[in-house]
Amino acid sequence: MKISFIRRDRASRWAMILAPILAFVGAIATSIILFTALGKDPALALYSLVLEPFLSWYNFSEILLKMAPLLLIAQGLAIGFRANVFNIGAEGQLVMGAIAASALPVWYPLGDSALMLPAMLLMGALGGMAWAAIAALFRTRFNANEILVTLMLTLIAVQILNYLLLGPWKDPKGFNFPQSVRFPDAALLPTLLPGTRVNISLLFAFVVSALCYVFMRHRFSGYQLLVGGLAPRAASYAGFSQSRAVWISLCIGGLCAGLAGAAEVSGPLGQLQRSVTLGYGYSAIIVAYLGGLNPLGIVLSAFVMSAIYIGGDNAMVSADLPIAAVWVFQGLLLTFYLAGLTFIRHRLIFLPSTRKAAP
């Protein structure tokens, strides 16, 4: 007996819906085995990881808070992934966005201009975009692989952050902690839901999601990007420029990540500190894939991934699991999903063995 995959004539809608669900089940099952092997109570770990985030209004609002950066970055990345431009350095673009946005309140800690916040968001978006544009330049001008360049730029961005926080931007009254001064009120994002930490960056994320939807479905340049990713040869015969796809993908990705970074420092953090790099840039890659690189799917996957983050925070306290458990879970989720994805375009067939058994 031989098992093999046969290409379907058309993509299976059932598989498209089932793949993420099965990936979730698979990741949970594997995590249970792993946590048990590590001597943790698997029931307690799962309860705090999967259920607890939804059991209180506070936890639920925290999901919405973390969802904003994940959604924002993932939408930007998905545009590039669809065009086969792999920007995996969103984390660095987020950090540079956060740094660029922080420059204003760090230099004017007593500022109270109403223009401060919009200027910070703009600088953050541009900072992230400029950082990604370096990779676009190296890719289009020198043919350098954007995966490696964006990743190296991330490692550099984190060092720049450390340098600023330990040196010139360190709060002189901060008891030597590596963090900047606390931002003035004029530099903080307004709250969206009263009584929670959810701020208006969630709205930005939804607006960007809507724009991405329109861009990919109804704009010719979105179509060009899509063709460029799916059939690069066909795209070049049709005169669609590959270097334009690289520039558009990386700039949009960097812009979104930079804006997310700006929203982090002017939102929940209220200052520039090391914890601005919590790995949202990497998680957003998973969010983008898990959402099927589809703007609507990404909204859903960003919510799920954000719940996992909050669940991880809970599990750290109640089930004594290190935060790395969240990374393991996310890695498993993407691995299972990629395997499940195959069933959208392929189906399994069972062939009787062609060779006769030896007599």
Add this chain to the structure above:
Amino acid sequence: MNAIEFILAGMLAAATPMLLAALGELVVERTGVLNLGLEGMMALGAALGFITTYTYGSHLLGFGAAALGGAVLSLVFALVVLGFVANQVAAGLAIGILGTGLSSLFGKSFESLTITGLPKLALPLLSDVPVIGPTLFVQDIVVWLTLLFAVGLWAVLNHTKLGLMIRAVGENPHAARAIGFRVLTIRCLAIAFGGAMAGIAGAYASTVYTPLWADGMIAGRGWIALALVVFGTWQTGRIAFGAVLFGALSLGELVTQAGGVNIPSQILACVPYVVTILMLAVISSNRRRMRQNTVASLGQPFQP
């Protein structure tokens, strides 16, 4: 010891983790598969290697556990990209995140513990040469084995039937299959080999080079190893040369600090990353040479 002697003494050991991982990845990429999960497999190897060596007191067992862990993780990758024909870039990233997460999960209770490394061995005769003798030619056993291994790998890839099979599968999997090679089996074995090598590379970093466990200690060396394969244009010798160059570069931070030059350490820490980008640009901008050397089916899924 002056700066030059310091770099001569340390660069081979600093290069070894990157070289081991890059040599493994070279074999994987020569069969046409791109495994971006190197950083994660190295991290897992580093954690398992340290834990095993710490617990049982044997470096050999540590390297064994690391190789096994790296290979098992890479086989998950193999199952997803070969069995399920998944996108190799995404699957590699998934494995990388998984490996990094597993390493900090397992290593959690060993944070900041230390062990003793391996003794240095002086090569007879060569170590008597003035200046370079007592520095360059006094290294631990793994360094010597790694260099020997690089020579062996060069010979296997270029002068044996096995090497021919590996290259044929990477250049044209359909033709390779037509003449009777089992493409998926060869790719799967190559991936497992690459995973084991990455695991060993991580174990060297955590049990010999800096014999301690700290979360995130691989610090981008897996990604630099990936870049080394590109710089080396998929040639064993050039990859080894690149690894030693980066080994020397990574010591620059210590040398300048010891020399009393007042540059912030964060800026010095960036030097290998910046050089990686620049080297990548210099080598890749020669498009003709890249086309000649790139493995033809790299990153493309194969379905018989």
